[in-house]
Amino acid sequence: MTVETVGFWVVAAVLLASSLAVVLTPNLFHAVLFLAAALVATGAIFLLLAQPFLFAVQLLLYAGGVVTIVVFAIMLTERLVGQRIRQTSRHLVNGAIVSAAVFAGIAGFLLRSPLATPTPGPAADATIAIGRALVGPFAVTLELLGVLLVIALLGALHFARGEE
Amino acid sequence: MIGLSSYLVLAALVFSIGLFGVLTRRNAVGILLGIELMLNAVNINLVAFARYNGDLIGVIFTLFTISITVAEVAVGLAIVIAIFRVRRTVEADRLDLLRG
Numbered sequence: 001m002t003v004e005t006v007g008f009w010v011v012a013a014v015l016l017a018s019s020l021a022v023v024l025t026p027n028l029f030h031a032v033l034f035l036a037a038a039l040v041a042t043g044a045i046f047l048l049l050a051q052p053f054l055f056a057v058q059l060l061l062y063a064g065g066v067v068t069i070v071v072f073a074i075m076l077t078e079r080l081v082g083q084r085i086r087q088t089s090r091h092l093v094n095g096a097i098v099s100a101a102v103f104a105g106i107a108g109f110l111l112r113s114p115l116a117t118p119t120p121g122p123a124a125d126a127t128i129a130i131g132r133a134l135v136g137p138f139a140v141t142l143e144l145l146g147v148l149l150v151i152a153l154l155g156a157l158h159f160a161r162g163e164e
Numbered sequence: 165m166i167g168l169s170s171y172l173v174l175a176a177l178v179f180s181i182g183l184f185g186v187l188t189r190r191n192a193v194g195i196l197l198g199i200e201l202m203l204n205a206v207n208i209n210l211v212a213f214a215r216y217n218g219d220l221i222g223v224i225f226t227l228f229t230i231s232i233t234v235a236e237v238a239v240g241l242a243i244v245i246a247i248f249r250v251r252r253t254v255e256a257d258r259l260d261l262l263r264g
Contacts, residue, residue, distance in 0.1 A: 023185030028191060066200065069237060070197070077245060096184060099184040107176060110169060110176070152239050153238070
């Protein structure tokens, strides 16, 4: 049992438990907090996969950005209606059957596919290589992403502002 | 040493849990949270393949996915707030304006 093995199982347990809590807790606000835990656990998985830069991005954008936006949205909608939003679920059995079937399908595919298990190379810091690739072969994609972010910003402003 | 398949099975589990949330939640915000879980599972797959294949394409693709997801959440929540202003509800079952 190396440190990586123990770390993987601990992080996997945290990730699965918080994911289940996201979809099962009746309180929507608690669901967002559990989502934050799940996102941080995903970042820890990235760390285990030797990608510290992605871990930072995950913390900044997901756990910092997305969770903040969702919390604001919940507080705004609760304030607008003046009563607490109850969070109920429906079709629990059907949903469980469908998602179990999807998981069985994926797991069956994984079992049947000849997954070569190559030994990963030395865990070098890939941040420099990522930076070079982003302004090299992927420069156009990066610019397009900037355009998309501006469009999303304008669109979100347009929808949320309403008519006045 | 953790194998590649462990990461893939973990991602598949998280994906199924997210799908369960999307299918069973009534609240539109709850459905968005489920979609977030599913996208995260995909990111785990991409980074795991990048690590075990020894190239960076999966990592860069994950960077783009994360950025696009953040934009998608912002627009989606703006739409939820706009719908809430008009319809006074965010329950997906009652938003059937386009149903034939």
